[in-house]
Amino acid sequence: xxxxxxxxxxxxxxxxxxxxxxLALLFNQVGNSFSRPFILFISALALLLxxxxxxxxxxxxxxxxxxxxxxxxxxxxDNHAYLLALWCLTLFIASCNxxxxxxxxxxxxxxxxxLVFLLASVQKMLxxxxxDGTFFQYLFLTDNRFEDFTVLFGNVSFQQIxxxxxxxxxxxxxxxxxxxxxxxxxxxxxFNLLVTISTWWNLIDQLAVxxxxxxxxxxxxxxxxxxxxxxxxxxxxxVAPVAGFGWLLVSMALAQCESNTKIRIAYMSLFFIILFYxxxxxxxxxxxxxx
Amino acid sequence: xxxxxxxxxxxxLPIIIFLIIVIHHCYWVIQANLSPWLGxxxxxxxxxxxxxxxxxxxxxxxxxxxxxxxEIPESLSNVARSLRSLPSINNLQELALEIENYLRxxxxxxxxxxxxxxxxxxxxxxxxxxxxxxxxLDHKLVE
Numbered sequence: 001x002x003x004x005x006x007x008x009x010x011x012x013x014x015x016x017x018x019x020x021x022x023l024a025l026l027f028n029q030v031g032n033s034f035s036r037p038f039i040l041f042i043s044a045l046a047l048l049l050x051x052x053x054x055x056x057x058x059x060x061x062x063x064x065x066x067x068x069x070x071x072x073x074x075x076x077x078d079n080h081a082y083l084l085a086l087w088c089l090t091l092f093i094a095s096c097n098x099x100x101x102x103x104x105x106x107x108x109x110x111x112x113x114x115l116v117f118l119l120a121s122v123q124k125m126l127x128x129x130x131x132d133g134t135f136f137q138y139l140f141l142t143d144n145r146f147e148d149f150t151v152l153f154g155n156v157s158f159q160q161i162x163x164x165x166x167x168x169x170x171x172x173x174x175x176x177x178x179x180x181x182x183x184x185x186x187x188x189x190x191f192n193l194l195v196t197i198s199t200w201w202n203l204i205d206q207l208a209v210x211x212x213x214x215x216x217x218x219x220x221x222x223x224x225x226x227x228x229x230x231x232x233x234x235x236x237x238x239v240a241p242v243a244g245f246g247w248l249l250v251s252m253a254l255a256q257c258e259s260n261t262k263i264r265i266a267y268m269s270l271f272f273i274i275l276f277y278x279x280x281x282x283x284x285x286x287x288x289x290x291x
Numbered sequence: 292x293x294x295x296x297x298x299x300x301x302x303x304l305p306i307i308i309f310l311i312i313v314i315h316h317c318y319w320v321i322q323a324n325l326s327p328w329l330g331x332x333x334x335x336x337x338x339x340x341x342x343x344x345x346x347x348x349x350x351x352x353x354x355x356x357x358x359x360x361x362e363i364p365e366s367l368s369n370v371a372r373s374l375r376s377l378p379s380i381n382n383l384q385e386l387a388l389e390i391e392n393y394l395r396x397x398x399x400x401x402x403x404x405x406x407x408x409x410x411x412x413x414x415x416x417x418x419x420x421x422x423x424x425x426x427x428l429d430h431k432l433v434e
Contacts, residue, residue: 075319075329075330075376082309082331089308093304104302107302107303112305112306115310115313116333119313119332120333120334120336123333124336124337127337127338128338128340129338129339130337134413135336135338137413168418168420171420182419183417184419185416185417202336240336
């Protein structure tokens, strides 16, 4: 077992990245009823067949179906659907040119990750309601996926969250700001602190990943890129339930990292940590335990 | 030589397409109030300006006076979701036509429909919302 893992860690970056991309496609089950069966079938086939991941037809078909899924529902597809389609296209181009496959996936993977994080942080800086904390106040009080986390760290109760949602619905139903003029945000110092930390941590962390991945090759920041992305994934996917994006980022990161066993182990572990976050609702368990 | 350059460029096609998608996203955000969360611009988790903060109001009009507010039927939820995300004239028109068909089936008749899409801004301290019109369309029903 240990020898098998050791051998796997020394495989070519294209093979490792392709395998993890296929795993991400199988775990995340993307697309609609037209495209999903094909995406799942092709991904499974690529993993089952010997050297299936090298077949250019496999990556061409995956590029086609993942792109079709984006175009078919435009503009409703999530952002990672676009990135997934582009990453499948990268793997297709690399499979067409085996001699340069390592360079193609490495460069595209690194620059695409850098650009994604650059855009994510620029959008936050340009937004009218991000830097003042409005966005995270709204998110923590209205998105049920974050309520356990908010209760645990914001010192607010579920009842306060539901009251805030009710009050917000009243304003929305009456379509007026002047109906009751009641404060929707519960008064809690911890909640305000949680909002401030989330706002700035998200922005600074994403900006750091962008700078590291887009920094000139060989520079200090470039050498720190894997650490910055791992830190982002460990902290973000513990809270945000978007495992598909996390798996895709790890698959892309495996394509661009140095052939360093420790970094590869760290990324592969991260892939399964995200799976753990996704399947085991740690905040729910903690809330149940405390209450 | 030119072929080699083209081949080199082909290797970076995903990055080129990525940048085209970003420009396309910016165009629709500026042109038709596309939600920054969508369209491949990576604006997710950056603003409250997305689906749940946008509202559609449909009114039946007679002589430019609102006669009735029409509830959007559940069967049109996907069309409504698209309109909330991208309140373009095409999407307004699509919902207006779907509602026209729905009204015809349920034996209602009005000369005009007005479809409006509203966005919300939340107060930074209290989260009390204020509303602003993103786009609207007056649609004449076929007799």
